[in-house]
Amino acid sequence: MTDIKGLLAMDLDGTAVGDDYRLKNLDRIAIQKAKEKGFVTAFVTGRRDMDMRSLDTEDYCVEYLVLNNGGKIIRCSDKKVIYNQRIPETECRTLIEYCLKEQLELHICDGCFWTVNIMTDETREYADDIKMFPKRYHNTQDIDLREGLEGFMALRDFEKIGNYIDTYLSGIIYTLSEPECIDIMADGISKWKGIGIIADVEKIEKENIIAVGNFYNDMDMIKNAAIGIAVANAPEDVKKVADYVTERTNNENAIEEVVERFCINPEKE
Secondary structure, three states, X not given: OOOOOEEEEEOOEOOXXXXXXXXXXXXXXXXXXXXXXOEEEEEEOOOOOHHHHHOOHHHOOOOEEEEHHHOEEEEOOOOEEEEEOOEOHHHHHHHHHHHHHHOOOOEEEEOOEEEEOOOOHHHHHHHHHHOOOOEEOOOHHHOOOOOOEOEEEEOOOHHHHHHHHHHHOOOEEEXXXXXXXXXXXXXXXXXXXXXXXXXXXXXXXXXXXXXXXXXXXXXXXXXXXXXXXXXXXXXXXXXXXXXEEOOOOHHHOHHHHHXXXXXXXXXXX
């Protein structure tokens, strides 16, 4: 068995997958090469379980999935959830009741459970893409809140909802995961924290962690990793905190470039 040399943590959308939301074959092969070189590999994403339905089975080529921006960690070999931080019931109820009262679109995402209070054309289009249609909720009684929830997502009304969270809900945080979308989760969650949990499980030191991302919710792991990498299509603010910026975009096999430079031939750096 190859000795573990490090951890390669990769964001998905905009980083490891192309704009078609698919993992390219050369990147899949590169990830396998990194594993053969002794790297534990992980996809670290803002996606929930339901969002992973757009990936093909062969795209699950890593040892770990870090979902919900670090809030949930699944070991791929046996699909065991090894970590799952949830928003407490009280905060969930308060946020849902506010959005219902103000008629603000709020998606509830809990594993593969997906429900929304306002149906839009964008939601219908996404539902068609992942082949899963959300239920509609009209009040808090429609949702089992006894164990809290993994998280929420806000799209067209994200600014109003974010302002409400900032003012009234100290137990909830949110991050911009796309230009007009926030992921909402329990306080204390971050991609870097999720990576740290895997590193502890695998006994990997921080100086052996490589993190690759493209957007603002990736900045904490890019800043904290021993080698923090932004892909070429990342915003300038994200590139500024990176140790290295790839020459290739997510549509041009950026992961293959990362593996070649930092996993296979690190002595060249």
